[in-house]
Amino acid sequence: MACLALILTGVTSAQATLSGAQLNAQDGNLVVDTGDIKDWANIGIDCSTLTGGCGLDLPTGQTDNSFGTGTKEDTAVPSVVDGSIPNNKSDLTRFYAKFVEESNGSTYAYLAWERVQEPNGTTNMDFEFNQSSVLSSNGVTPVRTAGDVLIKYDLSQGGVNPILGFHRWITTGARTLCEAANATPCWGKVQPLTGTFEGSINTAVVTDPIAPNAPRDLSVRTFGEAAINLTAAGIVGTDPCLPFSSAYLKSRSSDSFTAALKDFIAPISVATSKCADINVLKTDDDSPASPLAGAVFTLYNDAAPVGGTFDPATDLAVTPATTCTTGADGKCSFSQVLQGNYWVVETTTPTGHDTAVPQAVTVVGGTNVSLTFVDPRDFKIIVLVCKEADNSLYSSQVTVDGVNKDSLATAPSGTTAAQLCSLGGAAYDDKSYGGHPANVDIPQ
Numbered sequence: 001m002a003c004l005a006l007i008l009t010g011v012t013s014a015q016a017t018l019s020g021a022q023l024n025a026q027d028g029n030l031v032v033d034t035g036d037i038k039d040w041a042n043i044g045i046d047c048s049t050l051t052g053g054c055g056l057d058l059p060t061g062q063t064d065n066s067f068g069t070g071t072k073e074d075t076a077v078p079s080v081v082d083g084s085i086p087n088n089k090s091d092l093t094r095f096y097a098k099f100v101e102e103s104n105g106s107t108y109a110y111l112a113w114e115r116v117q118e119p120n121g122t123t124n125m126d127f128e129f130n131q132s133s134v135l136s137s138n139g140v141t142p143v144r145t146a147g148d149v150l151i152k153y154d155l156s157q158g159g160v161n162p163i164l165g166f167h168r169w170i171t172t173g174a175r176t177l178c179e180a181a182n183a184t185p186c187w188g189k190v191q192p193l194t195g196t197f198e199g200s201i202n203t204a205v206v207t208d209p210i211a212p213n214a215p216r217d218l219s220v221r222t223f224g225e226a227a228i229n230l231t232a233a234g235i236v237g238t239d240p241c242l243p244f245s246s247a248y249l250k251s252r253s254s255d256s257f258t259a260a261l262k263d264f265i266a267p268i269s270v271a272t273s274k275c276a277d278i279n280v281l282k283t284d285d286d287s288p289a290s291p292l293a294g295a296v297f298t299l300y301n302d303a304a305p306v307g308g309t310f311d312p313a314t315d316l317a318v319t320p321a322t323t324c325t326t327g328a329d330g331k332c333s334f335s336q337v338l339q340g341n342y343w344v345v346e347t348t349t350p351t352g353h354d355t356a357v358p359q360a361v362t363v364v365g366g367t368n369v370s371l372t373f374v375d376p377r378d379f380k381i382i383v384l385v386c387k388e389a390d391n392s393l394y395s396s397q398v399t400v401d402g403v404n405k406d407s408l409a410t411a412p413s414g415t416t417a418a419q420l421c422s423l424g425g426a427a428y429d430d431k432s433y434g435g436h437p438a439n440v441d442i443p444q
Contacts, residue, residue, distance in 0.1 A: 026198050
């Protein structure tokens, strides 16, 4: 395995294999070599969709877009123009970006870029991660928000030593916080990635096996890759559910942060939510079941051992307290719950019903969960509508506590309509609707 020193501005170099990463970003190729768990060939890249971790550049020439003259890293809304990038070291062809939650609980960014031509001299690649999915006024790049991240991938010294670091987009504060600009908003000072990344570029011809136009041979120094532990590096976004919405690649012809930007590949979605919704439906035990309003549910953490029986002494409520209250449709939701193991517990029960049993739930990022809670009724109301003339049952819709129900139409086995209609108890005589049975409102 080829091993290249990764030199960070102002920090020491790192050469060790990145702990917890499944993709090998130190071999400078895209295939699964002996001993590899993952590489680009099997990590799930799909260039046919914007959600497949692949960004493709427009064809080189007059139809290729790029950043206009004067656009720099700190330009909040880059100028996008057509046909200004010649076939050279700054002309990009594609990039790959995958955000993966690995088994150690950390989120990793796996990144790779490809370009047209082997470089001669210094060049630079940048991956920009944006939290917002709203496009800026250029209609291509997202609106930057505080906390967005720029990963710098410099190739100085003739392009043989990758230099990695990262900047955060800041919107307020003194200009001394900026890497190069004289005022905010700007990219902040470069921050180290010591011990949280690995990367390499190809020092020999390698093959890209990923469609379209696969396989393709990539000449020396036209492919670069990196793996970054975003959690350990403190790069994850301000939203714990969704670190970033999109990523895009750009190039500049110098490792100077103030140099003009050159080519770019439009943003792709990297939305890999760590959260999901828990949707609750609350009903009674009637047939058919009726929804119940006013039930309050509270979310608890499921302490080890997971599952079993809910124990309020160890399964503590989520902090800050997270509750939902059912509406008239019997529904409520816990929105964007961080993946993990939980208990959903009914903590306020509608009058006239027994409390439902708590339910354990495992939340997996991006996959919503639906739970149904059934509250047995304390009382059951059986409605009979009888014709007094012959003591026969008459099927009619009856309103009980505002809910429409159908009265018993036929006598159950072993009984007769006459027996049922002669039962004692409360009786309501309807004489006002020409003999048609009335809607009977029974107060709670």
